[in-house]
Amino acid sequence: MADRTAWKICSGRGxxxxxxxxxxxxxxxxxxxxxxxxxxxxxxxxxPNRLWLADITEHRTGEGKLYLCAVKDAWSNRIVGYSxxxxxKSRLAVNxxxxxxxxxxxxxxxxxxTDRGSxxxxxxxxxxxxxxxxxxxxxxxxxxxxxxxxxxxxxLLQNNVLDRRSWATRDQLRTAIVTWIERTYxxxxxxxxxxxxxxxxxxxxxxxxxSQAA
Numbered sequence: 113m114a115d116r117t118a119w120k121i122c123s124g125r126g127x128x129x130x131x132x133x134x135x136x137x138x139x140x141x142x143x144x145x146x147x148x149x150x151x152x153x154x155x156x157x158x159x160p161n162r163l164w165l166a167d168i169t170e171h172r173t174g175e176g177k178l179y180l181c182a183v184k185d186a187w188s189n190r191i192v193g194y195s196x197x198x199x200x201k202s203r204l205a206v207n208x209x210x211x212x213x214x215x216x217x218x219x220x221x222x223x224x225x226t227d228r229g230s231x232x233x234x235x236x237x238x239x240x241x242x243x244x245x246x247x248x249x250x251x252x253x254x255x256x257x258x259x260x261x262x263x264x265x266x267x268l269l270q271n272n273v274l275d276r277r278s279w280a281t282r283d284q285l286r287t288a289i290v291t292w293i294e295r296t297y298x299x300x301x302x303x304x305x306x307x308x309x310x311x312x313x314x315x316x317x318x319x320x321x322x323s324q325a326a
Contacts, residue, residue: 146233147248151225155261157187160319161222164192165262166208168200168229169269173279180289181208181231183224184265185216188318189303190311191265191293192216196286202234209240220245227251268297 157163163186170179179200183193193212197204205226213219224246226232232250241248273292279285298312306314 145228145250146238147250149225149251150223150247150249151251153260155186157185160185160187160315161216161219162187164212164222164224166205166224166226166232167262167266168204168231169266170200171274171279171285173282173285175280175282178279178282178285179204180269181205182262182265182293183208183212184262186261188311188315189265189306190298190315194293196289198282200231202231202236205229205231205234205237206240209237209244213244221247223247223249225249225251265297268301269293272296 151163155163155165164183165186166181166183168179168181170177172178176198177200179197181195181204182191184190185192192215193208193210195204195207195211197207209224224241226249228250231237232248238248269289269292273288274285279288299310302308302310303314309317
């Protein structure tokens with residue numbers, strides 16, 4: 113079925129995707145960007161570690177919310193780093209970036225594109241970018257399309273993990289997220305933009321060194 117046909121059917125029946133959206137406090141305004149938009153909705157890269165996309169999502173458990181910050185390489189769609197925490201503080205984003213840079217080599221000059229969330233505008237996150245000699249990039253306020261490639265990953269996570277059942281504890285959900293990313297998304301789910309290869313297969317075929325650096 114074509115995507116457009118599915119959209120018409122769902123729209124006509126009033127069906128809408130259950131999607132993880134970042135909730136902001138009432139009346140809270142998004143602060144000014146600390147970086148220009150260097151991507152302008154062009155989520156393509158000629159090689160590894162040229163363009164990374166980062167964002168945060170949340171989901172409820174019986175113990176409270178659990179937050180995930182993920183970093184994706186736009187070249188292979190691989191999740192090169194992530195951080196999971198019970199609080200959505202700047203350390204969530206910083207730890208995800210550190211996790212990504214620890215797995216990859218040659219990240220200097222890489223553009224890291226995010227939204228204008230306070231975690232990505234924090235001094236700690238900006239300082240981490242500078243230490244790794246990376247370039248920050250930010251989309252516009254309220255423009256989901258400015259980070260659509262990352263939102264699509266969260267949509268898959270929502271449908272395949274988060275909404276499949278209720279989660280009693282944060283540890284249960286944390287384990288399910290990590291298992292799905294590392295086993296299913298990276299190694300089993302074939303993607304059309306990658307020539308129907310998985311992210312791991314794509315990186316292994318295109319540059320054998322990339323898989324060794326991860």
